[in-house]
Amino acid sequence: MSDISKLYSEKVMDHFQHPHNMGKVEDCSGKGRVGNPVCGDLMELQIKVEKSPSADGGKEIITDAKFQTFGCGAAIATSSMLTDLIIGKTIEEAKKVSNQAIIEALGGLPPVKRHCSVLAEEALEKAINDYLEVKKKGRIKI
């Protein structure tokens, strides 16, 4: 009997079974909700942005990120991997995290599941924009 789990790389199955950073961020600085349950996947990413100690120029750093996802194995694994990839990065660095980078970090995704990584990239973009927007309006003190 073949396993459904063989559809996915070991890394994907690992993140699917033991997702990292699941849940919500307390006092989050930005959030992005993308997808639609009608289409079978919905992802919400929340990020916490803080200024780093002045020694390295006081950059805005993503100090925490958490996700909540309704979706298939690939959707859950890409969400989990996304949080791993962005925590500790500056906003500028995080903006460069692409869906391709997520796929590579997961050791590949079946072609039919690539849209899950696009969804993760969109969630990130939306969360960062949300943060920048709120900052612009001066509601957040960094």
Added chain:
Amino acid sequence: MHRRFKKDRTESGGIMSLDKQVYLDYAATSPVKKEVLDAMLPYLTEKFGNPSSLHSWGQESRQAVDDSRRLIAKFLNVKEKEIIFTSGGTESDNMAIRGIIIGLGARLKKEAAPMHIITSQIEHHAVLRTCQYLEKNGLAEVTYLKPNLDGIIDQNKVKEAIKENTALVSIMYVNNEIGAVQPIREIGKMIESENRKRTIRETRIYFHTDAVQATEYQEMNVEYLHVDLLSFSGHKIGAPKGVGVLYKKENLPFQKMIFGGEQEMNLRAGTENVAGIAAIAKAIEILQENKAEKVEAVNKMRNYFIEKIEKEISDIELNGSRELRSPNNINFYFKYIEGESILLNLDLVGIAASSGSACTSQSLEPSHVLVSVYDNPERAHGSIRFTIGEKTTNEEIDYSVEKIKEIVEKLRAMSPLVPEK
């Protein structure tokens, strides 16, 4: 029985160490029964003759095909020459629908074309895609009936859909996803009475049923059902994949689909799958032994499964009818979570089931059955089908429900759709 103990499979790419497996996907396929295997094996080895050959090797195989045909004809209460062996349910469905429509077209010439087919939105793709093919090529116009909220096709809706040029009604006996048992006998009797009202200029209406999911548990007497054509398959009932049956009432206008030799009353060319045919006959013979008791036992097991899930897990809904339901089918909508991630988790603890989710298919389209019945793609994405067999045990169900509960809780903990308390 189909719960096995096995070793760690990490070297093959798996990442788990499983100690048991529970197979709950009998509607997808079933294992070949021991007695069936014993009955078919000789026709793969020493009794290998071609039934069309005159010599004793050939005659031995011919005998097996004839005996099988007799047994199946008796099971359906029809004539032997009305049984056509095919490669499976899909071929039987294709043959029935295209055979009648193209056969009638040839008989009626162009004045009556295109003919009208009535079917349902919840048929198997073997029926749906065949109808769509005929539609696309201008050979038929098709009405796809929507079921009611229990997944049942109302016979009155079939009656209302009948038009002057209606030539074929094709309604499945038991739906493969939600187990809804359709009123085949009632539809059959209604069609007969409509046919009596027809003038000599009109074609009569023929009635086909796809009985692939019904064979083991429902009444299969064709006289009782009032059908003209009926399809079923071997691998759902303990015979191997690659063999099926089409019952076709004699003297119907009918066009053969596979050309070649004159096998199967000149209706389906190709050297007979003798071993497969011997196997499907044996499987039919076995399923008739104590059928009522077996159906009752599976029915009881199903009720136990349904009640246990309803007791243990919140925010769920049963898909399909509670009363008009196949004894082997359990199908639930688990709110706020997605089917593929449920299936993956089930597979990791050794449980085999199937899902209405788009994510398990290449097409990324959710189940057409659940979408048709409930008009809710979200429900299709979050639904799981469990189908049991006569070997399923209470202990297996207890283990499965315990695991389902854990998985549902785990996935709901990460779902953004769960309402805030």
